[in-house]
Structures are given as C-alpha cells and as structure tokens.
Amino acid sequence: MGNQMTEMLKGTLEGIVLAILAVRPAYGYEITARLREQGFSDLVEGTVYALLVRIEQRGFVDVTKVPSEKGPPRKVYSLNSRGREQLDEFGRTWAFLSARIDKLYQDIDNRQDAGE
Amino acid sequence: MAAKWVEALTGSLEQKKQYKQAMARIKALPGPYADAATALHRYFLYAGGLVDGDTIVTMIGDHADLWERAALDGTPVRAVVGDDPVEFAEAFVRAYSGKEWIDKERARLRSAIDAVPDSAAPGSPAPDNPAPSSGTGVD
Numbered sequence: 001m002g003n004q005m006t007e008m009l010k011g012t013l014e015g016i017v018l019a020i021l022a023v024r025p026a027y028g029y030e031i032t033a034r035l036r037e038q039g040f041s042d043l044v045e046g047t048v049y050a051l052l053v054r055i056e057q058r059g060f061v062d063v064t065k066v067p068s069e070k071g072p073p074r075k076v077y078s079l080n081s082r083g084r085e086q087l088d089e090f091g092r093t094w095a096f097l098s099a100r101i102d103k104l105y106q107d108i109d110n111r112q113d114a115g116e
Numbered sequence: 117m118a119a120k121w122v123e124a125l126t127g128s129l130e131q132k133k134q135y136k137q138a139m140a141r142i143k144a145l146p147g148p149y150a151d152a153a154t155a156l157h158r159y160f161l162y163a164g165g166l167v168d169g170d171t172i173v174t175m176i177g178d179h180a181d182l183w184e185r186a187a188l189d190g191t192p193v194r195a196v197v198g199d200d201p202v203e204f205a206e207a208f209v210r211a212y213s214g215k216e217w218i219d220k221e222r223a224r225l226r227s228a229i230d231a232v233p234d235s236a237a238p239g240s241p242a243p244d245n246p247a248p249s250s251g252t253g254v255d
Contacts, residue, residue: 050211
C-alpha cells in the first residue's frame, strides 16, 4: 500500500470497520475480505485483527463465539449502541473533513481559472 | 484462605494457569506460526509496558486465538503481520493498554501542565504575532 494510504487509513480504518459491522455482524476474515473487494487490496489481516481487538476493548462491539467446522470457534463481532454512537461521530467528522478538503480544491481550481 | 495468602505473595494462580495454557497453545502451533507468535510474544512483554495481570492474560489468549485461526486457514505469516511486524505488534499491544505503567506519568504530566500559569494572559502578544526577539541573541 502506498505510504500516504497507510497513514490515512490509520485514522479512518476504525470508522470503516464500524460501518461494515453496521450492515451486518462479521468475523475478522470476512471483514478483511470485504475491504479487499472494495479496493483495499494490500490490507493485511493482522491490521484488521488488531483493530477488532481495540474496538472490543473500547466497548464498541459485542462478541459472540460461533463454532466453526474445524478448529476453535470464530469470534463474530456485532456493533452495539456505543459502537453506533462512535460511528455517527466518525460520520460527522468525515463529512466535515471531506467538505473542507473539497473547498480547498475548489479554491485551487478557481485560482487557476482566474489566472489563465 | 491458604490460597489467598499464597496469591498475595505470588500473584493469582488462576492467571498463571491461563498464561501457561496460552503459551502451550502457541507452542503447539505448526512451525512458522509458532515461531512468529513466539517472536511477537517476546516483543509484547518487552515493549508493552503492561502491568495488569488480567490484561496480559486476555491479550495473550487473544494472540493465541489469532495464530490458531491463521494456521487453520493457512493464512501466510506475512499476511498477518504485514510489511512491518513492529507496527503490527504495537497496534496489537496498544489495544490493551488500559492500565500501563506510563498512565501514572501521563497523569503527572497533565496535572503539571494544568498547574503552569497560562502564558497567553491578556496583554501578552498573540501566538501568531510573536514579539520580536530582544536582539541579544547570537547573529
């Protein structure tokens, strides 16, 4: 993954994962697979796993252990009410940031139009 | 009663048991996974700064879960730890860092700064328009 992408994901991956879990509960590998489908092709499983541990420790998800066909049960994560609040806050923060950045790019465009 | 007395000296026996179980699970992993997990484990304890026994036991239990799952799914070690294993290890430990030894120092720093008088008192220059230096500096 590009360096800038890695840096930006550090601040946003939590919100992205909470959004995925808001659609439906999932276990670690499913979340990684879904993110890869959506274009985060270089995302490693461990990154998602460490993040799931964090959101579990912070109380944003409920965890149930679901038996798997082989090996130990899989931990399935579902968003709880605290997680939903956190996701709402992420949404508001993201909307603010994205509006600010759009505005900056508009300023660049306007300046170029005026100059040429 | 006797158990309580002993645990006051040695720490929780139940925790020790859980810790040993998690270590046994790591040892039982197929070669490359056991090697990777052992290396990470060393780093966690060395760099993690965790002092709370419950937290450590939860963390290494989760860590054993992670590698057992990876071994069963055949996920390559690299796909778990990524390009930089240190970054992975630190993100993992940070998730559990509720009770770190550094917390005491963090609290101390916060209250020390709280106790410092605010330098931007009325009458002093605004931060983005600092006063010119007095001219006694080295040229």
